[in-house]
Structures are given as structure tokens and as C-alpha cells.
Amino acid sequence: MKRDYISALAALSAAIAVAFGAAGAHLFHDQAALWAKTGADFQLIHAVAVLAIRIKMPNKLPSLLLLIGAFLFSSSLYSLALDAPKIVAHIAPIGGSLMIAGWLVTAVFFWLGQSRHMNKKDRP
Numbered sequence: 001m002k003r004d005y006i007s008a009l010a011a012l013s014a015a016i017a018v019a020f021g022a023a024g025a026h027l028f029h030d031q032a033a034l035w036a037k038t039g040a041d042f043q044l045i046h047a048v049a050v051l052a053i054r055i056k057m058p059n060k061l062p063s064l065l066l067l068i069g070a071f072l073f074s075s076s077l078y079s080l081a082l083d084a085p086k087i088v089a090h091i092a093p094i095g096g097s098l099m100i101a102g103w104l105v106t107a108v109f110f111w112l113g114q115s116r117h118m119n120k121k122d123r124p
Helices: 005-026 030-056 061-081 086-111
Strands: none
Touching: 005 030, 005 061, 030 061, 030 086, 061 086
16 A cells, blocks of 8 residues: 555544544633634544545645645644634634635536546546
8 A cells, every 4th residue: 555644644633633622522611622622623524524535636735735724723723722822813714714725626626527536538
């Protein structure tokens, strides 16, 4: 089996999301718990999405945009939950924008037939 670092990072991202989700449920309270839960939800959803996209699409750009975006968005919320300075909240919109870009690029690639299982003759 060929090494797939992006899928490995996605799996690691999912593990981090589960850990922060558990911490949010058991260790944090009030707003900190909400930040941890929101970060964990976004990170886990996008980690699983990247794993699914990697099966169908050889191009790494959508997966990287989604992973980096989810990391920036979620880590800014985790930092707030851990009582970091509020300035870290400014990282969240950058991460959110990268996630949106990742989904748009994914849509365009699928629309254009850039998936792994399409033959060149089948592409529009």
C-alpha cells in the first residue's frame, strides 16, 4: 500500500477532535465547553470528509484546504476553551474560509469529472 500522508493527517485530526470533544463534555464548562464542542464537531466532520474525498479524487488541493481550514478553525476554538487571549478568535474566519474554498474546489473537480474512477474518455 502506498503511503498517504493526507489520509494519515485526517485520521490524526479525527483523533484530536474526539479528544477535545471528550474534554469539552467532561472538563470544560459553559462557553469553553461550547467552543470545544464546536471545534471538535467541525474537525471530526472534515477529517471524515477528507478520508472520503481521498478515495475518489487524486488531486490533493481540496483535501489540504479542508484539513488546514479545519485545523485553523478548530484550534482557534480549542485555544479559546483553554483560556487563550481572545485575539486567537481572529484565526477562525481564516480556517472557515479555507474550508469553504475546499468544498468549492471539491465541487468543481467533481463537476468537471476529475475523480479517480473516471476514464478520460468519460470526462466532459
